[in-house]
Amino acid sequence: MSGVLEKIGQTQDKWFVFLDKLESRMHEICTAAVPEIREVFEQDRDPYKRAHGHLLMGLRGQINQMRSKANEVREEKIFQFIDGITSELPGHGFFTGSHDRLYTFRIACINRHNLFEEKIAFYMSLLNNAAGEQDLEAAYQEQLQAFEAIRDQFSCKQCAGQMTIPDLFFIATYVTCPFCQTQNTFIPSTGAQMVLHQARSLAEQRTAHLLKTYEESKPKNSLLYRQYLRSMFDEWNKIVPDMAEENEKFYQRLLQDHLNSINHY
Amino acid sequence: MSENPLLTPIHGITLEDYSAACAKLGSGLSEADVAKALGIEFPVWQEVSLLWPERMKQDSTFHIVTLFGQYFGEADKNPKFSNLKAEVSAQGTTNIEKIKTDKDFYQELEVARQVAYEYGLDGAQWIADQYAISIGDFQIAASLWNGQIHQDIQADYAGYNRRQDGYKKKYEQLFAAAQGGNLADDIEF
Amino acid sequence: MNEKDKTLSYLERLKQQAVNQENYGGEIKAEEAKMEVRDCPECGAGRAFHQGLTVCAYCGFKFMDIRLTDGLYIRKQNNS
Numbered sequence: 001m002s003g004v005l006e007k008i009g010q011t012q013d014k015w016f017v018f019l020d021k022l023e024s025r026m027h028e029i030c031t032a033a034v035p036e037i038r039e040v041f042e043q044d045r046d047p048y049k050r051a052h053g054h055l056l057m058g059l060r061g062q063i064n065q066m067r068s069k070a071n072e073v074r075e076e077k078i079f080q081f082i083d084g085i086t087s088e089l090p091g092h093g094f095f096t097g098s099h100d101r102l103y104t105f106r107i108a109c110i111n112r113h114n115l116f117e118e119k120i121a122f123y124m125s126l127l128n129n130a131a132g133e134q135d136l137e138a139a140y141q142e143q144l145q146a147f148e149a150i151r152d153q154f155s156c157k158q159c160a161g162q163m164t165i166p167d168l169f170f171i172a173t174y175v176t177c178p179f180c181q182t183q184n185t186f187i188p189s190t191g192a193q194m195v196l197h198q199a200r201s202l203a204e205q206r207t208a209h210l211l212k213t214y215e216e217s218k219p220k221n222s223l224l225y226r227q228y229l230r231s232m233f234d235e236w237n238k239i240v241p242d243m244a245e246e247n248e249k250f251y252q253r254l255l256q257d258h259l260n261s262i263n264h265y
Numbered sequence: 266m267s268e269n270p271l272l273t274p275i276h277g278i279t280l281e282d283y284s285a286a287c288a289k290l291g292s293g294l295s296e297a298d299v300a301k302a303l304g305i306e307f308p309v310w311q312e313v314s315l316l317w318p319e320r321m322k323q324d325s326t327f328h329i330v331t332l333f334g335q336y337f338g339e340a341d342k343n344p345k346f347s348n349l350k351a352e353v354s355a356q357g358t359t360n361i362e363k364i365k366t367d368k369d370f371y372q373e374l375e376v377a378r379q380v381a382y383e384y385g386l387d388g389a390q391w392i393a394d395q396y397a398i399s400i401g402d403f404q405i406a407a408s409l410w411n412g413q414i415h416q417d418i419q420a421d422y423a424g425y426n427r428r429q430d431g432y433k434k435k436y437e438q439l440f441a442a443a444q445g446g447n448l449a450d451d452i453e454f
Numbered sequence: 455m456n457e458k459d460k461t462l463s464y465l466e467r468l469k470q471q472a473v474n475q476e477n478y479g480g481e482i483k484a485e486e487a488k489m490e491v492r493d494c495p496e497c498g499a500g501r502a503f504h505q506g507l508t509v510c511a512y513c514g515f516k517f518m519d520i521r522l523t524d525g526l527y528i529r530k531q532n533n534s
Contacts, residue, residue, distance in 0.1 A: 018453070021452045025448060025449050025452060028461045029448055029461050029464070033465055040472060046477065046481070047482055050387070050477045054387060054472040055468060055469055055472035055473075057382050057383060057385055061384055062449075064383065065449060066449045069452070077454050154487075154489045155489075156491075157490065163489070171308070171526070172307050172308040172311045173312075173526075173527045174532075181502040182501060182502060182503075183503055183507060185306070185489065185491065186489055187307075187487060187489075189486050191484065242527070243526075246316070246323075249319070249322075253322065253325050256325060273523070274523070275523060276520060276528065277522070277523070278520070304518055304519045304520060306507075308528065309520075309522070312528055313525075315526060316525060316526065385472055387478050390476055400478060444467060445464070448464055
């Protein structure tokens, strides 16, 4: 029996050392990656920040590789080892020191693995948050100013009369010449088009504190959620007032979804 | 069908036409090409392409989005786009045909695409580089095969997982090798 | 190379790949706002607001063979 106990001890040591090594590698890559992620994010000219996205995915992929590796070892070297030993021990009705040791071994290995999973969650969130939040407010204010600067600088393609663009359009649309009534087509800048795509995210940034208040409420306070949702849509509508009518229909849907979800409990 | 107000055409453009237009955009046609094929001017197209997704957002039954997926998959049959094809190489034409007729080929590439992203690559670009298949054609194939794959999973869950795992391993090895291995390859139990 | 250097060089390769690879659909070019006009290709007439967007008021050319509905900026009234 001492052979078995020794084997159990060795396996446990190996498992702990194996996870230690994975964690230390994880720490190494993630701490080195944080400033690099930030740099790539800040220098990424792409409006969708795709270079940053790919780097982040690649790093997360490597952490997931470590996770799979640990899962495979847990299956093959820990659980199968336990099964193997169990089949060698005396059967039902007997309870020996080895059973006891095997049980504590199993618990210790699982607990150690749980700690490993906690580390993964920690480093994943470190990577995810490394770049910080994109300053959508500044980008939006920049577009408002850019629009003010250009809105009077267009002339009718038919009669050359000066035209003022009435609104910060974010899609192409027709604008009527005040002199000859011709329908001109105005195509907004790429930056102005992005205002539409970023509007919800900006509204969410502006109201993040309300969502946090709701999420921290215990038990979850539905009224706080509804206050958040209304404020978020109010901000959204302020950013792109032309979308208010459509947004309101979407608001009604989300509100209904929320009410339905709480009615299930 | 026309009972549902969410299915009323927008500026005369039905959900069928809008869905097919999206598939064609994904296959490499420009917004201007698509607008022209639909017989509308660019500003009208932009409203259409803004407002159909709004309808989908408003529909809690997911009916509109389900139909969208179905029509998207049938884009090649839409007469409005029958004379309009993005330029595709001979290799691309063969592969696009294959991905729509060979389920295993589709499933393998779907896994390859996902694994590419996990190795920090643009998976859609990788598929385009390797097979000259656009994201539009890829999504058309997805909507063609989804029903059958769902049935496969129900009939033989273990077999399905085994095949998926096999593809996953294959592409993990491929992409890892290109990057000089995985970070923790040297760490053994 | 020691382990730490290996990790750093892995990170550097991943970063270079992320920054240098081509994104699907290519680079998004920042374009300025612009104004265009579409005259009737048949008779050269311009399109005035009160005549609607769909048909040329002078020669009957169909700019668009659809019925406009109430959209975001374009409304039913914009049908010719």
